[in-house]
């Protein structure tokens with residue numbers, strides 16, 4: 474790291490910059506290292522421990538050894554530790570945000586927002602730890618009593634993506650810890666520094682050695698570590714956020730050990746604007762939903778469907794709104810769109826835009842790479858009108874700042890187009906008609922529906938998808954379900 478120019482030179486607490494993995498409470502340097510870069514400048518930020526499959530075995534063993542003591546703490550004891558972790562995350566919001574912007578690229582205010590969002594899962598599950606209630610059931614014979622216990626599932630693994638380097642960890646790890654499970658985390662190669670700083674704060678909060686382990690690794694070692702986590706009989710649950718393709722691999726690899734899985738995979742979110750919508754509100758919602766994190770969010774809108782009667786008005790107002798966006802280094806004041814995570818992401822966005830243009834789409838904003846901003850991976854916020862179903866963007870997740878706008882005539886046509894995908898994570902629509910609101914909400918084959926809003930996630934709602942967008946729900950009181958096993962007790966002879 475160049476200590477003069479690196480954004481990480483300005484941390485209030487430089488000891489949060491951890492570059493080794495964490496196994497059994499010890500920082501582990503690994504036998505090789507990999508570099509982490511700033512996507513806004515290309516500058517090297519740090520070299521990080523490239524942990525191996527053998528390290529993964531050690532982390533699993535450490536977690537398993539730490540499990541008995543962790544699960545026998547009272548719920549309140551675990552809750553107090555989690556609450557302390559939450560307080561430390563919030564007390565270090567600036568530094569965590571700075572590390573995140575440096576390695577991930579999202580604007581600094583948005584990064585600090587993610588710190589608060591990520592910390593909110595720790596706060597929420599610190600409370601939920603105390604509400605993992607069992608049940609008594611009516612007996613079928615008066616000499617018996619029937620009970621249901623909820624017990625921690627065991628060692629859990631969390632494999633997390635680069636787009637939310639903090640929140641995707643806490644959304645998985647906090648319910649696991651609350652339920653009494655130890656965890657092994659495998660963060661993304663591109664954003665390990667945020668994850669390691671979060672682990673350092675977990676240590677400071679008093680999470681015992683072995684209860685939270687973190688395996689930083691490059692892409693090749695990540696694949697090898699993934700195989701170890703899936704093959705292990707000790708690991709009883711894997712939670713993954715990332716591409717559908719990798720989700721399928723992890724599921725297949727986990728079949729021999731019949732693991733429980735929580736999968737939060739790709740989306741292809743539709744955003745429908747009906748004739749009766751408040752168009753100004755729809756434009757704001759569309760902007761927030763599409764360009765948050767430069768479009769690199771699984772719940773970001775991928776396809777806009779606008780009814781004929783308001784199509785021209787929506788496109789004109791939306792393009793004007795998009796042209797107000799300021800693109801640049803996330804540390805620069807006023808910037809609301811940072812760089813894309815890597816060159817391959819730019820190539821994918823350009824491929825989708827070029828394909829749309831070749832098939833008759835009209836560019837009304839943006840359309841190309843922003844090379845005026847130096848070596849960073851910046852793409853203009855883009856809107857293309859006249860989108861059609863044969864375009865790549867109709868079926869593939871772009872994961873970037875490109876908004877194709879399709880038109881439709883009838884409500885049924887919009888519903889059919891929205892559902893014509895193997896994905897089913899988030900969907901959005903704008904309407905002021907109460908009957909339509911219920912009809913369309915019920916007809917959309919999605920795990921989440923935003924009505925007259927463009928952003929819908931928070932810690933106490935169930936986040937997750939249907940179809941090939943995944944399994945399970947994260948956050949909310951449902952979010953703990955995957956981390957407990959249900960045990961039925963049938964107690965007889967009670968009359969004796």
Ligand SMILES: NC(=O)C1=CN([C@@H]2O[C@H](COP(=O)(O)OP(=O)(O)OC[C@H]3O[C@@H](n4cnc5c(N)ncnc54)[C@H](OP(=O)(O)O)[C@@H]3O)[C@@H](O)[C@H]2O)C=CC1
Pocket residue numbers: 632633634635636659660661662663690691692693695696697698699700714715716717719720722737738739740770771870871872
């Ligand atoms: N649902 C979502 O939120 C996300 C969706 N995506 C989608 O996926 C596309 C590709 O992004 P990408 O980052 O490559 O997503 P991946 O699904 O490849 O990566 C997500 C996580 O899984 C790890 N991983 C990758 N392959 C394996 C494997 N075989 N075994 C175990 N772990 C593995 C990655 O490690 P490493 O980083 O070290 O390779 C990372 O930690 C994006 O363009 C987007 O469309 C991406 C991120 C999040």
Ligand SMILES: O=C(O)CCCC(=O)O
Pocket residue numbers: 636637641714715737769770771772930936
């Ligand atoms: O892209 C993702 O998988 C993270 C979801 C962000 C959110 O919780 O809104």
